[in-house]
Amino acid sequence: MARLPASRLRILALVGVLGAMAFYAVEGGEYGATDLLALRGQVRRARADLSRLRHEVDSLQRLERALRTDSALQEKVARELYGMIRPGEMLYQVVTPDGAARP
Numbered sequence: 001m002a003r004l005p006a007s008r009l010r011i012l013a014l015v016g017v018l019g020a021m022a023f024y025a026v027e028g029g030e031y032g033a034t035d036l037l038a039l040r041g042q043v044r045r046a047r048a049d050l051s052r053l054r055h056e057v058d059s060l061q062r063l064e065r066a067l068r069t070d071s072a073l074q075e076k077v078a079r080e081l082y083g084m085i086r087p088g089e090m091l092y093q094v095v096t097p098d099g100a101a102r103p
Helices: 006-027 033-069 071-082
Strands: none
Touching: 006 033, 033 071
């Protein structure tokens, strides 16, 4: 096996050290490049979740306002959810043979 000249070894060592320094500059430390990319993805997902939740809250606030002020919606909910009827109306409930009520 042939030995490399000293100047050649120094150049290889310098290239190796510079390569290691470049790698550490990109990936070393507390947050490397891949960590920052992962954090960007988390921020993007969090923003999408926040937008979706804001839309849901707005929809629920509109529904709450309607339930407080719209008498037709109040009556609909009372009839559908609680089976309430007006005076003089008859409510018929269909029961299956096994005893469970059908909606």
